[in-house]
Amino acid sequence: PVDARVSYVLTVGGINVALVDVDFDDDGERYDFDLSARVTGLGNVVASGTAKASVSGASTASGLQADRFQLETRANGEVFNVDVGFAGRNVTSFQVTPPVLDNYDRVPLERSHLNGVADFLSSFVLKGNDLDKSLCQREFKIFTGVERFNIAMSYLADYEATSPRTGYQGPLVTCAVKYRPISGHFESSEMSQ
DSSP states (O other), X not given: OEEEEEEEXXXXXXXXXXXXXXXEEEOSSEEEEEEEEEEOTTXXXXXXXXXXXXXXXXXETTEEEEEEEEEEEEETTEEEEEEEEEETTEEEEEEEESOOOOOTXXXXXXXXXXXXXXXXXXXXXXXXXXXXXXXXXEXXXXXXXXXXXXXXXXXXXXXXXXXXXXXXXXXXXXXXXXXXXXXXXXXXXXXXX
């Protein structure tokens, strides 16, 4: 069983720009994962807003399997909501409010792209027998409610966390990630290149 709460301060050049809170509970059969973030400090000069994401589902020995994923963002007086339902690793429903408008360069979502997928929060909670490079040798098929993409992971290196500023000191495994767009993205986006 895991009951973890973590708070992060994101900085750019030593200046606080955002606060992030993570709450993760897993009793071995079910899990709940909540994340909230808000722009703060000098970050408010450039942007303002909040984001909240939550997911719940089944916890198995091999990983997490979402039943429902929800996201809400608020920025500049606008609210954006996503609600995705899953059965196994298949999307059963999704609603985006306001809807994302199809554009000439948006790659259409296809029904076949919504099978065998996971949400983007649960995918990054890795379960393994050991803290070694095998944790990094995997690929995730992710659906956000708007976009379908894959994240391919590969092993980079082992490290030792030694900073007294963190709550954890000990071995670390670092992984490289590669984003591979499938559908729902805009071809003109720099991320798609």
